[in-house]
Each structure stands twice: as C-alpha cells, then as structure tokens.
Amino acid sequence: MSKMEYQVITPEGVEYLKSVTAPDRVFYGDEIEYDYAHDEMPDFGTHAPDVLVEVLSTEEVSKVMRYAYEHCIPVTPRGAGTGLSGGAVPIYGGILLCTEKMNKILEWDLDTMTVVIEPGVLVMELANAAQEKGVFYPPEPGEKTASVGGNVMTNAGGMKAVGYGVTRNYVVSMECVMPNGDVMQFGSNVAKNTSGYDIKDLVIGSEGTLCIATKLRMRVIPQPKVSYTLLVPYPSLEQCVGTVPKFINSDLNPTAIEYMPKSLLDEAAEYLNKIMPHRTADSYLILMFDGSTVEDVERRCDAAAQICLDNGAEDVFLCNTDERKEAVWTVRGASLEALKASTTDMDECDIVVPRNRIADFSKFAGTKMKETGIRISIQGHAGDGNMHIQLMRDDMDKKLFGERCPKLMEELYAQAKIMGGQVSGEHGIGHARVGALETFMGPQMIALYQAIKNAFDEKHILNPGKVIR
Known part of the structure; x- marks a missing residue:
C-alpha cells in the first residue's frame, strides 16, 4: 500500500484512542517529543508520528490495532528506540505505538527455567533480575x-553470541497482537514441539512488520560461576582474525571472540578515560571464557593463550578480576559512542561475512577508504563474522560526503555479497537497508517475503516501509 492510500487520523480518532487507553498516555501533534521521530541513528531520517500512544496491556494494543486496521492508519511499534536501522521510525506518520511502559517481569518458573515478561523490560533489567x-x-x-x-x-x-547463541535461542513462546487486533499465541512452554509451522521463529526478527509482541516467555540457564577475559595484541589483522578458526574448531568453547583495530581501541579508551595495557599493536583479539570451576576456566585460558602465541600474538593479558574485565569490556562496548563523538556525521551497517573472510573484507574497505577519503572503522564479532562498519564524515564537505557515502556503502555490500555474506548480522533492515536487502536476496525471495507480509497484514498498516517495500 502506498502512503497516499493511508488515512490520516482525525481528532475524533485521537479521542477514541484516549478512551481505550488513557488521556495522559496519548499525545498528538506538537505534544510529541522530537526523540520519537528517530532511533539511535538520526542520520537515517526523522519522521514524526501523528499520534503517540503509550500502551500498558495486550487489551490496549488490540484495541488500538483494531481501530487502525478498520480505518487504514499505519502503526509503528516502538520499544526503547535504541535501534540502528530506522526500524522504529514512523516514516508514514500515523500511530506510534510505544510499549516502553509495558515493563513488568510477570512470572518466574525455575522448574522450567523460564520467565514471563512484558516487551518493555530492558535487557539489563532482565539480566539483573x-x-x-x-x-x-x-x-x-x-x-x-x-x-x-x-x-x-x-x-x-x-x-556473547558465539558461546550462548542469539535472542531467538531464548524465546520459548510469545503472545502477539495481529494487525487486525486479534490476539494469538506462538510457541508453547514445552521441551519439544513439531506441531505445524514454526510461526514463533518466523516472527522473531520480523522487526514489527508482522505482529506486535505483548508478552514473552524467555528461557534462562544456570549462572556460570567463573568468567575470565584475555586481551591479545597482534601485529596484523590477518594474524588476529586468522586465529579465530583455531578456537571454533577446538573444544575450548569461548563465550565471546571480539576484535578491535588499534585506532578504535585508542579512541574508545580515551573517550572513557580508561587505561588499557599494550596499546601499540595493530589489532586486538578479546576472548571470554565462562565455566563452573576456576580450574576448568584457567585450563581453557592457558590453552587459548598458547594458540594465540603460536599464531603470532605479541602477548596475552589475563583479566581475571572484576576491575580488569570491566575495563576491557567497557572499552569494547563504548566503541560506537566513541566514534560518534569523534566525527561530524556517520553512516553505519553490520555486514556479516564468513569468519575466514574478515581480513579480506577489511583490506577491501581499507582500499576504498583511500579512494574515497572517507574514514572507515571496522570492528565486531570475530567469532561469527559480524562486522560493525562506520563511515565517518569528519571534516569532509557535507554535500560531498552525501554523494560519496551511499556509493561507498553499495560497494561494501557488493563485496560482502561476493564473499558469501549478508546485509545484517543483528541490527536488522529497518527502512535504511531495504534496498540492500533487495539486491542481496533477488526478486524471487523478495516475492516470498511479500507473500508472508500479505498473509499477516494484507493492508500493510503495521510498520510499513520496513524490511520490504
């Protein structure tokens, strides 16, 4: 459905939304704060909704969606708004349906090792609980x-996806509201299930284009008793990421395998005013090992250190205290904020390639950086080939950057495709990467995506313009 076919919400419609939620949780026009017009990457565009509705229950979500469906009004679901691909941006206006206040942990069931939560619970809140x-x-x-x-x-x-998997591995079941307001349950709290199509796993990762999750049963696991980190400097990126397959093919079972170039490690450490050891190497590998006993974790760290040294590492630093571990992982986690603080404008993506092609892709990006004059930073998850790539404007003319940056991004995606990679490893498509997804997948796959979208949402009112056009 095109933008011209959507209906604009009327003052009467706003009053109806207030009647099925609450007057103090519905905001209209100028009452809506600017932050709701974008996610964590405003460079991908800002689009204000016509009305913002803060919902508190499945029933409220259902009533809002039923009204939107009957009146053909676009609805954009939004959680905390921390996305990096424009997935929660209301590019067609309409209703921005915010689940931030649906933030309760409802039930613990440690017999089945599950917890039931509302979608607005923050990751750190669930982890701490x-x-x-x-x-x-x-x-x-x-x-x-x-x-x-x-x-x-x-x-x-x-x-930690290398050792523990991604979010999908922890979703047991979901209560969801469909675009027409119907409430459905996907998945169930059983150990095995081959009953029909697995709609739950189809919905996970769908970026709010198929339905809205209002209740989630999540899996938890036993708490690891010991966790150590290794910081490993290398003289070259090739040697750094070249070591990764040695761990993947071993029985050492690392929890995390990250890499950072020296330039980014320096920027992040200085941004946080942190002291890091050995900041003279070209590239750094960061390894985490979890386990149930000190002896087991130390054995695996010793074996990993030897693998690193045998493959060209300059040294291996063991971080076995909370202070040392916190220093390393805080610096790694601050890389994006450090880059934002270092430049004027930037574009960002999270291309994924086979693990053994990370160095090749980085070399290609380095060549393109010299050709275009655009500073490129690459770091990320060496254990699964997911690279976080930032293109920085710095002092380049804004118009020139606007011309060169999209072309450079197209070339990076094209190279990833040649290497057998994919558009995104975790940030998603949103509206920023729709064109790249179409190029990667081709018309036959896009037609299948569109058929799935039509089966869930024939009016295309739910998060329109995201993932597929």
Whole structure:
C-alpha cells in the first residue's frame, strides 16, 4: 500500500484512542517529543508520528490495532528506540505505538527455567533480575538499555553470541497482537514441539512488520560461576582474525571472540578515560571464557593463550578480576559512542561475512577508504563474522560526503555479497537497508517475503516501509 492510500487520523480518532487507553498516555501533534521521530541513528531520517500512544496491556494494543486496521492508519511499534536501522521510525506518520511502559517481569518458573515478561523490560533489567534469582539471561547486545521486545523483533545477537547463541535461542513462546487486533499465541512452554509451522521463529526478527509482541516467555540457564577475559595484541589483522578458526574448531568453547583495530581501541579508551595495557599493536583479539570451576576456566585460558602465541600474538593479558574485565569490556562496548563523538556525521551497517573472510573484507574497505577519503572503522564479532562498519564524515564537505557515502556503502555490500555474506548480522533492515536487502536476496525471495507480509497484514498498516517495500 502506498502512503497516499493511508488515512490520516482525525481528532475524533485521537479521542477514541484516549478512551481505550488513557488521556495522559496519548499525545498528538506538537505534544510529541522530537526523540520519537528517530532511533539511535538520526542520520537515517526523522519522521514524526501523528499520534503517540503509550500502551500498558495486550487489551490496549488490540484495541488500538483494531481501530487502525478498520480505518487504514499505519502503526509503528516502538520499544526503547535504541535501534540502528530506522526500524522504529514512523516514516508514514500515523500511530506510534510505544510499549516502553509495558515493563513488568510477570512470572518466574525455575522448574522450567523460564520467565514471563512484558516487551518493555530492558535487557539489563532482565539480566539483573535473573542474577538475583541465581540464573542467567545470556543475550547481551551492545546497548543494555534496549528493550527485550525490541531484541526479539530484531533477533539481536551481541558479544556473547558465539558461546550462548542469539535472542531467538531464548524465546520459548510469545503472545502477539495481529494487525487486525486479534490476539494469538506462538510457541508453547514445552521441551519439544513439531506441531505445524514454526510461526514463533518466523516472527522473531520480523522487526514489527508482522505482529506486535505483548508478552514473552524467555528461557534462562544456570549462572556460570567463573568468567575470565584475555586481551591479545597482534601485529596484523590477518594474524588476529586468522586465529579465530583455531578456537571454533577446538573444544575450548569461548563465550565471546571480539576484535578491535588499534585506532578504535585508542579512541574508545580515551573517550572513557580508561587505561588499557599494550596499546601499540595493530589489532586486538578479546576472548571470554565462562565455566563452573576456576580450574576448568584457567585450563581453557592457558590453552587459548598458547594458540594465540603460536599464531603470532605479541602477548596475552589475563583479566581475571572484576576491575580488569570491566575495563576491557567497557572499552569494547563504548566503541560506537566513541566514534560518534569523534566525527561530524556517520553512516553505519553490520555486514556479516564468513569468519575466514574478515581480513579480506577489511583490506577491501581499507582500499576504498583511500579512494574515497572517507574514514572507515571496522570492528565486531570475530567469532561469527559480524562486522560493525562506520563511515565517518569528519571534516569532509557535507554535500560531498552525501554523494560519496551511499556509493561507498553499495560497494561494501557488493563485496560482502561476493564473499558469501549478508546485509545484517543483528541490527536488522529497518527502512535504511531495504534496498540492500533487495539486491542481496533477488526478486524471487523478495516475492516470498511479500507473500508472508500479505498473509499477516494484507493492508500493510503495521510498520510499513520496513524490511520490504
């Protein structure tokens, strides 16, 4: 459906929304704060909604969606708004349906190792609550203030995905509101299930284009008792990422395998005013090992250190205290904010390539940086090939950057495709990467995506313009 076919919400419609929610949770026109017009990447565009509705229950979401469906008004679901691809931006106006206040942890069931939550619960809140219960919620994206519902709808990964998997691995079941207001349950709290199509896993990662999750049953696991980190400097990127397959093919089972170039490590450390050891190497590998005993974790760290040294590492620094571990992982987590603070404008993506092509892709990007004059930073998850790539304007003329940056991004995506990669490893498509997805997938796959969208949302009112056109 095109923008011209959507209806504009009327003052009477606003009053109806107030009647099914509450007058103090419905905001119209100039009452809406600017922050709701964008996510964490305003460079992808700002679009104000016509009306903002803060919902508190499945029933309220259902009534809002039924009204929107009957009147053909676009609805954009939004959690904490920490996305990086424009997925929660209301590009067609309409209703911005905010689930931030649906933030209760409803039920713990430690017999089945599950917890029932509302979608607005923050990742750090769930992680902390799990720790208090003596269990562990592993998914840890870079933004701890992201909502779990948003993580589910983007299938967020994070630094511990190598050892523990991504968000999808922790979703047991979902209560969802369909575009027409119907309430449905996907998945169930059983250990095995081959009953029909797996709609739950289809919905996870759908970026709010198919339905809206209003209740989530999430899996938790036993809490690891010991966690150590290794910081490993290398003289070259090739040697750094070239070591990664040695860990993947071993029985050492690392929790995380990250890499950072020296330039970014320096920027992040200086941004945080942190002291990091050995800041003279070209590239750095950061490894995490979790376990149940000190002896087991130390054994695996010793073996990993030897692998690193055998493959060209200059040294291996063991971080086995909270202070040392916090210093390393805080610097790694601050990389995006440090880059934002270092430049004027930037574009960002999270291309994923086979693990053994990270160095090749980085070399290609380095060549393009020299050709275009645009500073490129690459870091990310060496353990799964997911690279976070930033293009910085710095002091380049804004118009010139606006001309060169899209072309450079197209070339980076094209190279990733040649290497057997994909558009995104965890940030999602949103509206910023729709064109790239079409190029990667081709018309046959896009037609299948559109058929799935039509089956859920034939009026295309739910998060229109995201993932597919």
